[in-house]
Amino acid sequence: MKKIGVAGLQRELMKKTIxxxxxxxxEVGMYNDMEAALKVKSGQLDYYIGACNTGAGAxxxxxIAVxxxxxxxxxxxxGIKAKEEQIAAMVAEGKVAFGLSVEHIEHAIPLLVAHLK
Known part of the structure; x- marks a missing residue:
C-alpha cells in the first residue's frame, strides 16, 4: 500500500478526500511540512501533498529544499484548476511532492490520486 503524507492547510480535508x-x-498521515518531506526523502512515505493559499510557496x-x-x-x-494531463506528466516524470491551493483540494486531489494508484 502506498503511503501519502499531507501537510499544510486543510490537512484533514485532504486526508478525508483521499x-x-x-x-x-x-495509507494517509497528517504531518507538518518538514516531517512529511523528510519521510519521503527517507522512503517512509511515497508521496507528499501540501496545500497553502497559492499552491507553490508554503x-x-x-x-523542494528537502x-x-x-x-x-x-x-x-x-483560479487555475488542476489539469489531468499535467498531473499525469508530473507523475510519469517521477515527481513525488505536489502542491496545490486550498481552494482546489476537492477538485485536484481526486485527479492526483487517480494517477498515484
Missing amino acids: ETVAPGRF ALSIA IGYNKSGTIARP
Whole structure:
C-alpha cells in the first residue's frame, strides 16, 4: 500500500478526500511540512501533498529544499484548476511532492490520486 503524507492547510480535508475517493488504496498521515518531506526523502512515505493559499510557496518550499525541485510540482493555483494531463506528466516524470491551493483540494486531489494508484 502506498503511503501519502499531507501537510499544510486543510490537512484533514485532504486526508478525508483521499480516503473517500480511493478507499483502502493509500495509507494517509497528517504531518507538518518538514516531517512529511523528510519521510519521503527517507522512503517512509511515497508521496507528499501540501496545500497553502497559492499552491507553490508554503505548500512546497520545504519539500523542494528537502526532496528537490525536480521531484516537486504545483498541480493547482488560485483560479487555475488542476489539469489531468499535467498531473499525469508530473507523475510519469517521477515527481513525488505536489502542491496545490486550498481552494482546489476537492477538485485536484481526486485527479492526483487517480494517477498515484
